[in-house]
Amino acid sequence: xxxxxxxxxxxxxxxxxxxxxxxxxxVSLNTPGVGVGWIRQPPGKALEWLGIIYxxxxxxxxxxLKSRLTISKDTSKNQVFLTLTxxxxxxxxTYYCVHPNVYSNGSQWAYxxxxxxxxxxxxxxx
Amino acid sequence: QSVLTQPPSxxxxxxxxxxxxxxxxxxxxxxxxxxHWYQQLPGTAPKVLIYATNKRPSGVPERFSGSKSGTxxxxxxxxxxxxxxxxxxxxxxxxxxxxSFGTGTRVTVL
Numbered sequence: 001x002x003x004x005x006x007x008x009x010x011x012x013x014x015x016x017x018x019x020x021x022x023x024x025x026x027v028s029l030n031t032p033g034v035g036v037g038w039i040r041q042p043p044g045k046a047l048e049w050l051g052i053i054y055x056x057x058x059x060x061x062x063x064x065l066k067s068r069l070t071i072s073k074d075t076s077k078n079q080v081f082l083t084l085t086x087x088x089x090x091x092x093x094t095y096y097c098v099h100p101n102v103y104s105n106g107s108q109w110a111y112x113x114x115x116x117x118x119x120x121x122x123x124x125x126x
Numbered sequence: 127q128s129v130l131t132q133p134p135s136x137x138x139x140x141x142x143x144x145x146x147x148x149x150x151x152x153x154x155x156x157x158x159x160x161x162h163w164y165q166q167l168p169g170t171a172p173k174v175l176i177y178a179t180n181k182r183p184s185g186v187p188e189r190f191s192g193s194k195s196g197t198x199x200x201x202x203x204x205x206x207x208x209x210x211x212x213x214x215x216x217x218x219x220x221x222x223x224x225x226s227f228g229t230g231t232r233v234t235v236l
Contacts, residue, residue, distance in 0.1 A: 049224065112217065
């Protein structure tokens with residue numbers, strides 16, 4: 001059984017850097033094909049995919065956040081980190097850590113997300 | 127910045143069938159990528175309802191079904207029940223190797 005849990009600050013000031021940690025169990029980032037992703041949801045708004053890191057340290061980021069976002073990992077601790085620089089009030093959201101189920105439909109590779117962490121609400125305000 | 131468009135809301139009486147559309151483009155759904163659907167109950171994290179366009183995880187009732195055609199996909203809920211009231215999101219993949227979610231649809235049971 002895979003579980004994920006987010007941790008980090010609940011309040012961050014504008015222009016500061018936000019760092020969140022995802023601690024997971026039931027899967028290893030030493031295993032080929034495994035990845036961990038991040039998704040966020042502003043209050044009352046839609047889900048937004050942020051990025052993903054794979055076992056081989058390959059990373060993919062949302063084009064709209066690529067300049068401010070870094071995802072990294074500590075395989076030995078089963079942890080993945082999200083770092084978002086120069087935060088603004090619009091970055092206020094619940095941030096979810098997710099496990100991507102990677103598969104091929106015969107012609108393409110893709111993934112869906114399951115399970116999800118419970119999410120952590122981060123507020124950006126002075 | 128959702129690239130998949132859903133209707134903001136749909137509603138139906140108990141027992142009715144409702145459908146939620148998810149419209150993409152030639153770079154995601156139209157490129158052959160599957161669509162996945164999530165249900166988000168109030169105050170909780172989303173959970174997968176349909177994966178790979180039309181497959182149900184164990185525990186998801188057969189009342190929920192998915193389909194895809196061209197650049198669009200649909201989620202159908204048959205026999206609508208009170209506890210189906212939730213937000214629903216589609217998700218797909220893009221030729222740029224990124225994922226994206228739909229704009230979300232709130233289902234209301236009248």
